[in-house]
Amino acid sequence: MPIISNKGINMPESPIRKLVPYAEAAHKQGKNVYYLNIGQPDIKTPQVALDAVKNHNLETIAYSRSEGSEAYRVKIAEYYKRNSINVSHSDIIVTTGGSEALLFTFGSIMDKDDEIIIPEPFYANYNGFSIASGVNVVPVISKIEDNFALPAIEEFEKLITPKTKAILICNPGNPTGYLYSKEEIKQLAAIIKKHDLFLIADEVYREFVYDGIEHYSILQEPGLEENAIIIDSVSKRYSMCGARIGYLVSKNKEFIKTALKFAQARLSPPTLAQIASEAALDTPQSYFDDVKEEYVKRRNTLITELEKIEGVKVAKPNGAFYCIAELPVKNTDDFAKWLLESFEYNNDTVMVAPAAGFYSTPGVGLNQIRIAYVLNEESLIIAVKILEEALKVYKD
C-alpha cells in the first residue's frame, strides 16, 4: 500500500470536532445534546448580507482578483479606519476564511523547522497550520489563576532562538476569552522590535469585547508597521462562518507581495461570499450593540452558574465567546466522551471541548474544558445543570 506522509500522520485531529461521532451516537440513542463545544454562533447573519446574495445580478460567477475585489478591500480599509487602524486596500489580501490567512502567513514568513512562539492555551488549529507548514510551535504557558493574561515577557525572551520568526497572539482569545491590554501589546511590541520578529495577531473576535474595555490592535501600536500582521475574518463578526471570507492585513509590503503569490496559486477567494461580506460592512451599529448585549448576558449567566458547582474553577473572559473551566476530574477527554455515551439528565446531555487540544505542551490542561457560550441563556442554564449533575456521579 502507498505510504501516507509523516506530516499527515502528525496532523492533529480537531479537539472540537473529534467528539462528533459520539454526539451522533447520543442522538441515535434519543438523547438531546446541548452543544457547548463549537464556536458556531446561533446569531442571525445581518439582513444586508443575506439580501446582497439574493439580489446580485451576476450572470457568471467568475474568479475575483487573487487579493480580493478592489471595491471590497477599499471598504475593508474604511472599516479599519473607523476602528483607528490606518491601512489602505493595498495592505489587505482577502482569503478563504481567517484559516487561509493563517496558512498564507505561515508560508510567507517561515521555513521548515522555524519556530513560532504562542501563548497557550491557543486556538487548536494553530497546531494543524504549523504542522502543515513544517514549523514548530513553541508554547509559553498562560495560567487560569491569572485569567490567562500575557505571561511575563521574560518567559517569551527565554524561548527566542535563531529559529524564532514570530510571536502569535489571539486577541481577544479563543479559547480563553482574555483581552490583552494596551500595556501588554506594548510589552510584546518592544520584544518584537528588539529581536526583529513578526507579531501576528488573530483579531477575528475584535468586536466581541465587554465591560467597557476597548480593543487595542497591534496595528494601532506605532513603530510596528514592518512587523505586524493581522488575521481577520467575517465568520464571527457577522455570524457568517459558512461564507468562508477572511483577510490578512499588513503594512509590510514585502510580506504582502509574498502572501499574494500564495493567493495567486489558489486563484481567488469566493466571489459570491465577497459580495455578501462587502454588504455586511454596512451592518447597522445596532446589530453589534444587540449581539454584544446578548453575549454579555450569556457570559454572566454561564460564569455565575459554573461558579456554583463545587470544585469548578473558571476564568472570567472579557472578550470573544469562550471560557475555560477547570473541572474536578483527571481527564476531560474521557469525561466528555462519557457525557455523550453514558450520561443523561432528563434525557439531555452536553458536549464540551476537552481543553488539552488547545495546548501543545503534553499533559497540560487535562482537567480543563472550553465552553462556547453560543447558546441562549435558558439553554446555558440547563447545560450547566447537566454538567453539575454529571460531576456528582462521574468516577475517574
Ligand SMILES: Cc1ncc(COP(=O)(O)O)c(C=O)c1O
Ligand atoms: C481564533 C480563531 N482564528 C481563526 C479562526 C478561523 O476562522 P475562519 O476560517 O472561519 O475565518 C477561528 C475560527 O473559529 C478562530 O476561532
